[in-house]
Amino acid sequence: MNKKENSPIRVVLAKLGLDGHDRGLKIVARMLRDAGMEVVYLGLRQTTEMIVTAVEQEDADAVGISMHNAGHLTLAPRMVQALEDAGLDIPVVVGGIVPDSDLEAMAEAGVAGVLGPGASAEDVAKCVREAVATRGD
């Protein structure tokens, strides 16, 4: 991606809360890198404040958060809100264990995409690209 018009998409990847399962997050980081994106990998135990600061300084195009342990219903909307409050129109994609019955709630909370445990590398890259394009400049 050397051409100026096609600079790589920059994604901040993180986990909110105390949960320490980062296997999926690391795999997604590699998938996005292999899809030509630049991943600012924040990893475990991040707060919404840290992620917002990262988005501002890194001028990220998207935020990816990984959820297990049923945290998505509280933490995902909080992430969306934190970005809004900071005046950042940046899409949030949620990955991990989200039961089908909660998908509507996620959409309503403003989450741009949800990736389940069976998501392939193509699914992941496509979801991020589409989320970014929809918000696009």
Next chain:
Amino acid sequence: MDEKKEFRTMSGVPVGSVYGDGPLPGEFPYTRGIHAGMYRDRLWTMRMFAGFGTAEDTNVRFKDLLRAGGTGLSTAFDMPTLMGRDSDDEWSIGEVGRAGVAVDTLDDMVDLFADIDLGQVSTSMTINGPAAILLAMYVAVAEKDGVERSRLNGTLQNDILKEYQAQKEYIFPPRPSVRLVSDVVSFTANEMPRWNPISISGYHIREAGSTAAQELAFTLANGFAYVEAAQAAGLNVDDFAPRLSFFFNSHSDFFEEIGKFRAARRIWAKWLRDRYGAKDERSHKLRFHTQTAGVSLTAQQPEINIARVAIQALAGVIGGTQSLHTDSYDEALALPTEDAARIALRTQQIVAHETGITSVADPLGGSDYVEWMTDEMERQAEEIFKHLEELGDGSILEGVYVGIENGWFVGEIADAAYRFEREVNSGDRLIVGVNSFTEGGDENIDLLSIDPATEDTQLKRLSEIKQSRDSDSVEMALNRLSLEASDPAINLMPAIIEAVKVRATEGEIVQALESVFGTYVEKAFV
């Protein structure tokens, strides 16, 4: 051993206790099993992991499992408790009682084991960073019930090294954490002879994506590291090694797993005797608990996970495990419902009583494939030990510290995890229901939901305790702890026990230690 009892197949054919030439089970290096009679003499412990909501909620589940035939207790704590934080900590919001039971003070521990005779039951506690604190609470509860600590039977996971490598539930940096682990080992060696102070774990390493050989090698290396640490603290190896226990994963590749278990016993026996000078045969015998692979269970068509668990349980038993937890089929979606937990327990009971496997020790011993696999697992593990020894200039403990610091362990595991993911992605590796045979099973199954009121209940209780306790005693106890923590020669268990008795919270005790030990921040290696 009951020599009069004859073991027969379902059709009535009498069978011997072991077959084949070569070393027998119960004979060094114990490749075929640590006891001569194995399951003929005693079945493995059916130890089902449980914990959610408040201590009262979990107490009910504990009693259900014991009534249903479970033979040991195993406690799952919530994320805040695992990370050494109280329910009223800002990081605990939304997490109280969700991934396990919430324990903030001694009062919660008392409720957790209400009406359960600690002198009779064997309890496992799955906790690492704050493990010493939970053990202190358990000892204090037993004391209240009039049970002497020397009678207490159980296991504390307390395996901090694997946290830096895989599970990431660490609090303090590696070296002070290993000191705390050694303190528990010394304390139990002297005062709780029936207690296993560490459950050296490979389960989490495997769940994080490692290969079978890595699970085997990293776990045993951590074991060697703890041996070296305890020896450095002045203990004689035979004083504590008999009580070191292990915890392995039982994954889907049937024969690889069996080879892994057999290799584990052989390696441990040889290293303890030849490298660490252990003379007591109990030090040579590797005892382990097994859990079927949570990560192999799918959210798609969850009922078929029952088949996966059964096969993995079988591998664990043929592999000679001393204790087994079988996962519930809804593992990939939520904490287990009562029904799902019951089915998982019944799975073990079917293996134990209907398959005839328990009549013969190491039934696959002598199979060309299984013997080759055992040798191969050992060979791969020895290569990893060699690398760690180099990293540590001859010491496995130092090598493990270096491997943690420079991200070697997490890098190896992440590489293996990624390779696996690519295989599944490309279709080279088929997972039923995920990338093959995907029709069916779309009905929503009932999932356990944690009552949202749990958090409020716990918070209220915590606040009441903080108001009613004697804050001067708490302050004094915490000060004593911080002081003693600065001196590596002092065993911290007595001070921790005193602190829990005056109702210092887990979080307060952790903070007192953190002020001396520091906090661990992982350098992210991706």
Next chain:
Amino acid sequence: MAIEDSTVISLVEKASKGDRRSVGRLLTLVERGGAAAEQVAEVTHNLSDKSHVIGITGAPGAGKSTLTASLARDLATSEYKPAVLAVDPSSPLTGGAILGDRVRMEEASEAGAFIRSMATRGHAGGLALAVPGMVRVFDAFGFNPIIIETVGVGQVEVDVASAADTVVVVVTSGWGDAVQANKAGLLEIADLFVVNKADRPGASDARRDLELMIDLSQLTGQTVRRPEIVMTTATEGEGLDKFKKAIFEHREFLFEEEQISVRRSKRWKAEVGSRLDYLISEIVKESIENLEEKEGSSPGSVAREIAKNLLKKDELR
């Protein structure tokens, strides 16, 4: 995707009032290159050259991230407003990258340091072409010092040197082979050496080897000021004060001995040089893209023909 002047102007205005998001956006415009980057360069050119630029490089595993993080945190908690540009290599196959330096600088970030992660984006030199422009953005908006942190493999050290006032090279006791260091030109560009993991065996040997190599290079008169060597154990916090002090001492030296203008003009020349390299390499790529093999002509003669045409010369030297 034309960026209007007005966007740049409004971002610059907000950035000068302290809006970090706008600084982040300006950095992106510079990184992408093109017309917008030129506009930003025009604006920032006159506002910069106030900050001290520190380049920190070293082999993977030497511990430069830990050192950079503690330096940045230290500076941020005292009266400074530091910025860190953490450069990691892009995958040559996919063009993507995993940037893992930021997470090691959480404390520095919380203390107020501005952290920006950068990928090399396929530049053969190993250091992103846009670094000088991004440094100027930080400089223009009051960030000082500016730390460029990058993995030193091959050409990179030299590139870093051309972008920084003070060049720090981090080695460990495992380093050993002083000849390698010489080959990579490290000795010519390093203003300060840090021997990290000083608690390990071999650390004092590494120091001694370095001293010897420096002695040799001094004989040939290659350096103006003898580079200092500092021993640290970054993970334990040992030696960090000495490290910081050594950096500031170098800065003093630059300003007092009027070396700063010498360095800055070197930096400027180097930047022009690398931009020229880039422009020419683009032209070269274009020239050979649709080229067809000519029977009987050697590659050398074909190349000479093309060069003559491009340069509008009859003869090449």
